Amino acid sequence: MHRIYHVSKTGSDRNPGTEAAPFLTIQRAADAAQAGDRVVVHGGVYREWVRPRNGGMSDSCRIVYEAAAGEHAVIKGSERVTGWSRVAGNVWKVSLDCGFFGDFNPYTHPVKGDWIVAPTDCEVHVGEVYLNGRSFYEAASLEEVMEPARRYASRLGTWGGRREEILRPEDTVYQWCCETEGDITTIYANFQGADPNEEETEINVRKACFFPERTGVNYITVRGFEMMHAATSWAPPTAMQEGLLGPNWARGWVIEDNDIHDSKCSGISIGKEGSTGENEFTKYHRKPGYQYQMEAVFRARNIGWARERVGSHVIRGNVIHDCGQNGIVGHLGCVFSEIYGNEIYNIAVKQEFYGHEIAGIKLHAAIDVQILHNYIHNCTLGTWLDWQAQGTRVSGNIYDGNNRDLMVEVTHGPYLVDNNIFTSPYAFDNAAQGGAYVHNLCCGFTNSYPVPDRATPYHLPHSTEVLGTAPTYGFDDRWYQNIFVGGEEEGRSYGTALYDGAPVSMEE
């Protein structure tokens, strides 16, 4: 009774979708597939935003989307662009009619929203230019594009004012900028000698590669794809959290064995939908941002935030890298999920924008979430558990080469951090309470401080029901059998410096 639909670059959307007569687009299969069906995508590049129309009925009656065995199926949020004309030297330009973009033009849409800190003197857009798969850096002006300066470290705000290196300085001279007049968007880019009409030159145009338009599309499996080039927006806990890939407020997704990269902001989102708040602090400034965030929790309860409807996702075996904000992000929607066996790296290392809410894995309200056996490296921050990390376990992960490895903030626990290896010089910030740290190897220095001036919710055990809110008095943790190799930053004493100096706790 359940069907298998095939999708192939040689197919047609007027076909029945059989193996012999496959569909051409994944979306065509997504429109047809019902609970219990399977969509097999054969090798090739699919430039689509797949918006699953239906969901499965239960964990055992799913809709499965998978790359055909042994074939390389790629979904791209970008289009290839030719027709570049040379401006001068290495700089070329192309002009695109807004009709090219449809409803959404990434080149008029800046990275902004709640908790964005920088840049303030110019705009960074969610658009992006890629030359043979490698992303460029956005410049503030055509002048900069004409004479691009190499960048070595973040020029923006950083955590504690520390220096944050850019991973590949040599790439930073590939710069671009854009301008939109009336219906025409023009992109200028410095290709450093390459001919953009000959090489594979792409720009991102879609918000996502695989993401339902409506909420409540449950029990989808996504397996074995490469997905890249999404023009995702900034994803704070007080807005719709877009991802290159994600369930958009649903239950029971399995995301496994994919290679996900080059999302402008977040790779996988298992986070908040929009009706519970859309950057109200940035828009209205009526209340502090964390007040809007708290209201989002209560609003979410009233639209059905509960184990029955949201969360319980499995994210395993994926490689997630080279995203601007997060490898995995999720406020509220992440509850009861398991994230294991993933490799996550190069998150936010281009340093094009800065705000809070940046990490390899950034979760709020990670109730009963399990983060196990992941390898998280070369991120500005490895993992950040913020607000309502209750019943959360971080176990068996390897953190390496991150600017910081772990932060746990304004939560009351209980949460468990065990059997991890933290090798970075700055191991973790503990601005929380109710944690147990057991059997970790910790090579860097650590920091603990209270946050007495902000109340955050706590919940009934294993539930999204709110039981109360309380400030973080701090320090009520348990430490068993950890190995601290040592580690202290120059001129910075243990456990007090950041708290005294950093105003972050006041505004977030």
Next chain:
Amino acid sequence: MHRIYHVSKTGSDRNPGTEAAPFLTIQRAADAAQAGDRVVVHGGVYREWVRPRNGGMSDSCRIVYEAAAGEHAVIKGSERVTGWSRVAGNVWKVSLDCGFFGDFNPYTHPVKGDWIVAPTDCEVHVGEVYLNGRSFYEAASLEEVMEPARRYASRLGTWGGRREEILRPEDTVYQWCCETEGDITTIYANFQGADPNEEETEINVRKACFFPERTGVNYITVRGFEMMHAATSWAPPTAMQEGLLGPNWARGWVIEDNDIHDSKCSGISIGKEGSTGENEFTKYHRKPGYQYQMEAVFRARNIGWARERVGSHVIRGNVIHDCGQNGIVGHLGCVFSEIYGNEIYNIAVKQEFYGHEIAGIKLHAAIDVQILHNYIHNCTLGTWLDWQAQGTRVSGNIYDGNNRDLMVEVTHGPYLVDNNIFTSPYAFDNAAQGGAYVHNLCCGFTNSYPVPDRATPYHLPHSTEVLGTAPTYGFDDRWYQNIFVGGEEEGRSYGTALYDGAPVSMEE
């Protein structure tokens, strides 16, 4: 502190929106307006779908959209189309690239969904052709367009199999049809001698004239506009209920003094949003339609269906006419609303499609809704209160020239029908219980019958909280001081005929 934005056909969206330097589009003002602001629209035709971005904060801090005093501001969901070429005789055609329509092409979107009964042998689309403001009739084929037959009465199913006249048979020879091949949609129309390139020929292209894209945009006032030509979809109680104008699941709108007409399906919708169900019966056939409808009620509770968030609208002083399904429709979203002083006429009189869910005013779950002092005439059914009419009052309305005046169905009350004048030959169907009929003048025959095989919910008084479900045992009504002039249809005895014969209660 609160601002007034002006919109004028002579303005520009780069202007600041002041009276001296107004905006060009209403949408530009809608993007700017915040709680407390006012948008004044000056005379002219605005071909837009206005999607209010922000809402007000409370009943006393609204966002007001109004036509400038004494000026005639019109919002149309249609575009004017020229470039017609003559096919033969009175028949012309025009071909449009799908880019013309953007994301939504009404000419590939049929009127279908739960409880649609007919036609079954062809498709009727939500698109429409207008010549000098008057709508055409869709034909099943180009042949019919070439030689259009005059239509006098419905050829489709009708209530009880009764003959339903078409209001203006002379208009029915203005026929059209459409076909879409690849990216090209071609429309054929018989203009009966007129030159479509000379006259004002329009086709609808947008789903709505004034309707937020997201839910929860509260406390909007819409005053003094003419709005017309929306390609609205069929609006059953188990799907997103689109309207030419409406709040899309919000609280506290005031819709007053507008002239609303020529919506393909519904004029004003104060009904259901989509996440609680989208024609599951039509899509899946797993359960009876009413079972999906019952689930929609419980799902709605879980996304916050309560007095605090939804309903409490005021719809007054509007003229609503010439819509294909409903003048006003609303399931769930209508609670605690007042509908008074409106004139509603010519609803569903073109007889192009038939299903249940057709009436001048069709409400489900009209908890504490007040329908007062309206003049409802020349509709196939004047007012239909279906399921959960609890605390509902229908008072002081005049019903005239309708095929039926009133139907109340599978509800447990209490509800009150008082001081109305029912002049049509078929006064009402009472398939409910818990009603009080007081001081009505009733010129037609009436019908009462139980519906023992379907349970519908009942609620705590003045609340959306469900207290239980029960079947309609029927007949538990109160009758005081009504005047029954008489009236009986030929060959049809009082109170039993339709119930015995009509299978509707089994499937709806």
Next chain:
Amino acid sequence: MHRIYHVSKTGSDRNPGTEAAPFLTIQRAADAAQAGDRVVVHGGVYREWVRPRNGGMSDSCRIVYEAAAGEHAVIKGSERVTGWSRVAGNVWKVSLDCGFFGDFNPYTHPVKGDWIVAPTDCEVHVGEVYLNGRSFYEAASLEEVMEPARRYASRLGTWGGRREEILRPEDTVYQWCCETEGDITTIYANFQGADPNEEETEINVRKACFFPERTGVNYITVRGFEMMHAATSWAPPTAMQEGLLGPNWARGWVIEDNDIHDSKCSGISIGKEGSTGENEFTKYHRKPGYQYQMEAVFRARNIGWARERVGSHVIRGNVIHDCGQNGIVGHLGCVFSEIYGNEIYNIAVKQEFYGHEIAGIKLHAAIDVQILHNYIHNCTLGTWLDWQAQGTRVSGNIYDGNNRDLMVEVTHGPYLVDNNIFTSPYAFDNAAQGGAYVHNLCCGFTNSYPVPDRATPYHLPHSTEVLGTAPTYGFDDRWYQNIFVGGEEEGRSYGTALYDGAPVSMEE
């Protein structure tokens, strides 16, 4: 930090409760014990109603009440009564001031309430007389007590009008009756030659042996006691369901290794509390009983009926016998519980009163309840799953010598009945849908029928959230690998007789 309190018949309530200086009463320990504490009760008879004052905090931080290892601790709801005076022959009487009973006098409190059918010509009281531990039979008058007739089978209504034998007819001549005038209650009893002042003569005076007075006393363990002689009231699904032992609407109790017997109505109750309904059908007759029952479900949701707060009990290894209505009863409060390894017998076999709601295990709304490996014999009905048996499993039980073994009624499943042995001649009634019967050995006849005229709720999977209500269309079951030995009652054909004849489905 956690304490162990000792209770001994040689103790004093002024003691500190240590092993050396134990308390005298269990209640004294119950007033002192807090989460994490243990109460050890040494051998002896405790005539108390233990009302735990506090509960535990979680499954791992409980309050444990246990009989001291190797000692026999008995809690009795009865008092020993002496001072009997001979009336005539074997009949004696005793008069007791109402002060003897405190707030509750079982001898003025009849067995009555919703769904009680008989007797109608006299009252049966929740009081009881015991001679050397064996309970008497209540007579309708002193005359009957003077000349007691031996009883062989039920004189009252029975399921399908079948003959139901009384287990020990020789005991039925031990009869009693009572009368209360002003403040004096007089009990007459025929001791068949025994001298009640010499033998151990007891009458029950307390509603329960171990049952909190307030709701929400969570995480209690009760282990190793013998408990007997409670004057429990009739426990329908529309009233407070009293039990000799039970949590009274709480979460996470463990009841293990106890010997529980001679409760007038129910042995263990994991059922409904009172605020959601108290026999409204019997009191008011405004609506059918099942309508009140449905309202109880919705009312329960509104007082927090959810996995977070109610149910998840474990009942294992107990012997439960000789109760008048149920071995275990539970509406709503039973969700997510496990009942395994118990022996349950002699339930309702005295045939002193009759109503629906009688079985060895009688559960309503047994969402995700597991009934495993129990031995249930010599009951009028072994197990009855009524309404909302969703996610319920009945597995590995042995049913023997029951008048009927199993009934499943007006539920939509899914539920699973597997690997059971049904040896009684009347194996089961299936008035439900959505069941799977797998690998059972079934020696008796079975019966299946729909109940189309009553809607009952169904829920989100593994949740108490209501998704809808529906009637029982019936017959949608799965049967795999069962062995049917045969079995049919004389003059009764398979699968239709009871449904055609019995009006029970109309009123329950």
Next chain:
Amino acid sequence: MHRIYHVSKTGSDRNPGTEAAPFLTIQRAADAAQAGDRVVVHGGVYREWVRPRNGGMSDSCRIVYEAAAGEHAVIKGSERVTGWSRVAGNVWKVSLDCGFFGDFNPYTHPVKGDWIVAPTDCEVHVGEVYLNGRSFYEAASLEEVMEPARRYASRLGTWGGRREEILRPEDTVYQWCCETEGDITTIYANFQGADPNEEETEINVRKACFFPERTGVNYITVRGFEMMHAATSWAPPTAMQEGLLGPNWARGWVIEDNDIHDSKCSGISIGKEGSTGENEFTKYHRKPGYQYQMEAVFRARNIGWARERVGSHVIRGNVIHDCGQNGIVGHLGCVFSEIYGNEIYNIAVKQEFYGHEIAGIKLHAAIDVQILHNYIHNCTLGTWLDWQAQGTRVSGNIYDGNNRDLMVEVTHGPYLVDNNIFTSPYAFDNAAQGGAYVHNLCCGFTNSYPVPDRATPYHLPHSTEVLGTAPTYGFDDRWYQNIFVGGEEEGRSYGTALYDGAPVSMEE
């Protein structure tokens, strides 16, 4: 169909309750009365705790309890006691078996619980001794009773350390004490020359005069009684709040034209029930008291705290006086109520115990409560609105001779204080925000200060739904057209003194 039951001191509970054959006790009528019925109580003294068994169905279908027109019906929580024997001099004693008290002995039950401050060196009991209607003062020992010292002012903690006079020092030499050994309670009292066996000597024995035992008994009217002498317990916002009279967590009571006095703690309670918390701070000390209070709000939501079920009471035209803690108290249960036209005086002026939570009217979560046209005098604090005073109005009241007139604390409003006359030297404390003070005459000094370290909930407008929690930043108030006569205490500057000095904001 609705019945009128009569109760008379000449009646009998075996009567049918007609006017000709009335009942003897009000409770007998309360057991019989159903929705729509009326209970008429004729003149005389009824020593009962009336526990209404049933409630009404709606505002228009109530159960009314009223004193017969022109007759004086009194309900007393006390019993008359004779059998006093002289100990020495003016001191007499009486010994009472615990059977005299039934389940509740006020003389073993101290005034204690959350936010009780004093006394700490001895216990004050909820019991009380009255000589000819006048209450005594409890002494710490028999020695004090033998030689009673006249008391002039509070010896306990007071607000800001100010001196609080005792109203009638001459009464303070009427002292008593009690002791309980085993089953015997002995009361000693100094009758100052009176013979207690000759005079009317009473002691309170019951918790209430008119108060249901179970929650959810809605729509009761209580009119025209005198009620006195209840042994009510301390009523903090974190416990069951007992009152001499009250609905016990129900909806729609009308309490009018009664004379209510001499309740040990609170006169009328429209407050919290017990399942949401019972003095957990005092019992367990696991969290700060206000944390338990916040949890009580969320717990209450989960047992159905909503307009549909709780509150909407009317308390009008009553005289309430001489109670130890509150004239009217209510946390949560008070929502949507109206309190108008009452006279409230002599509240907490005996100074026998001290804690927070003492006032003529003390409400928490007074959402949309109207306090209008009351005359409140000679109280230690006139009116105290604490936490969640949102939509609350205090209008047209006269405050006179109070130690303080008004306190509003840790609430975010909006609330309105208008047209009141505050004549006391210490007009009010404003430790809140979001208030509007309009057209008041204010003769005393006032005080405003923030409470930044404690978050309290705020709600959707006109709803009990929680939207968030926030600290009290303070000072965001509106002041229009108030007249400040002046007033400042010696050595105390305006607006800062109490805040700097008083630790109350840290612990409450």
